[in-house]
Amino acid sequence: MATDHSDMPSPSRRAFLSGRRAQRSPWDDFLSRLRRGADGQVFDFATAAGSARLVPANMQDVYRARSLCLEHGVTLALDGIPASAALDDMPVLWVEPGAAMARHERLGPDDSRWFVQPGCLIGDLEAAGLPQFCDQPPHLTVAAWLADRRACDWDRGCTADSGLVHAMVLLSDGTQANLGAFGVDNRKPLDNLRVQAMIPRLFELQAGVQDAAEDGPEWAARYRLDALAPAQGQTVNLAHLLLGHGGELGWVEWLVFDQRAGRPADRAYPARYGNRPGPDAAAQARDEAIRQLFDPDSLFPAHSQLF
Incomplete structure (x- = not known):
């Protein structure tokens, strides 16, 4: 029953x-x-x-x-x-930064610089006339583009060709780091105590990198430490450390690009990438040291993108 x-x-x-x-x-x-x-x-x-x-x-x-x-x-x-x-x-x-974070606009009527939020689509930036985004996947957000190592594979010392001027980055401990040009005439990064403490160690790590003449023009590491040793006539820019960072160093809140400084991205997508060996032991050690400086809490992925 x-x-x-x-x-x-x-x-x-x-x-x-x-x-x-x-x-x-x-x-x-x-x-x-x-x-x-x-x-x-x-x-x-x-x-x-x-x-x-x-x-x-x-x-x-x-x-x-x-x-x-x-x-x-x-x-x-x-x-x-x-x-x-x-x-x-x-x-x-x-x-996923979406439409609510997709604003992009000139900083002024006659200004070549653009303020860009992370959810802005690459297609919108190409349509606006920024040459560094020419022929890139239009559906990608600028945050995903910035994190992609293949898209940001400029030659060693040539990170200025990205046209990236500034980046506001949220670090793992909640610090908002304003990264940009760094030199005698621009000490803005030193306004942030966390970044101020990182800078000497970053330059120390860069000093251990081989000369370009010995190692070729390709940058065979995860993080663009060559931003601290730019080509002649270029300025050190800490924001360039984020080029191809894989989303492993922080969360990008906003970016500023200079339309005049960027160059067509098809030149930054060499066929050599697929055949290039991965970073050697010394480069891997530097990469890990950089990641620890930015993300000592291991909040972000350690290897978010296949090299």
């Missing part, structure tokens, strides 16, 4: 009646807190390790996500990078 279960309390009701709550996993707790605090959209991929996507409505969503990821041991990864690693063996929040 069939048993009538209609009067039996559900598991959740039994837990309520007994005064016990159903136990939530650390991932469920993280996701719940993120959803309560975010104005943007949150999508759960329901994977074993924990994986979700945040499309932030504003920078406050990103600040909130950074804090929660750090607290819960969740990796904060930039979504949309070409050839990105799966990162399926760790809890990860993929953050």
Whole structure:
């Protein structure tokens, strides 16, 4: 004879009646807190390790996500990078800068510089006449383009050809680092104590790099330390350290590009890339030292893009 279960309390009701709550996993707790605090959209991929996507409505969503990821041991990864690693063996929040972060505009009527938010599409920048984005995938966000090592593969010392002038970057500890030209006439990066402490170590690491004549024109490392030893006539620019950074050093809040300084990107996409050997042991050690300077908390992925 069939048993009538209609009067039996559900598991959740039994837990309520007994005064016990159903136990939530650390991932469920993280996701719940993120959803309560975010104005943007949150999508759960329901994977074993924990994986979700945040499309932030504003920078406050990103600040909130950074804090929660750090607290819960969740990796904060930039979504949309070409050839990105799966990162399926760790809890990860993929953050996709969307239309709410897609503004791009000239700094002034006769100014060649453009203010650009991370969600701006490459196609929009090409249409605006910035030559460095010519023939690049139009659907990519500028944040994904900046993180892509193949797109930012200029010759050693030639990072100024990117036209990148400034970058505001959110670091793992919540510091906002204003990276830009650095020299006798421009000490802006020194306004930030965190960046001020990083600069001597960065120059120390750069001093250990072989001369271009010995090692060829290609930059065979993950992070563009050659930005600190630019070609003759160019200025040291700390923002250029982010070219091809893979989303591993910080979250880019906004960028400034000079339309006159950029050159067509097809010249920065040499066929040599696919046949190039990976970084040697010394370059790998420098890369890791740079990553530790920017992200000592290991908030961002260590290897977000296949080299």
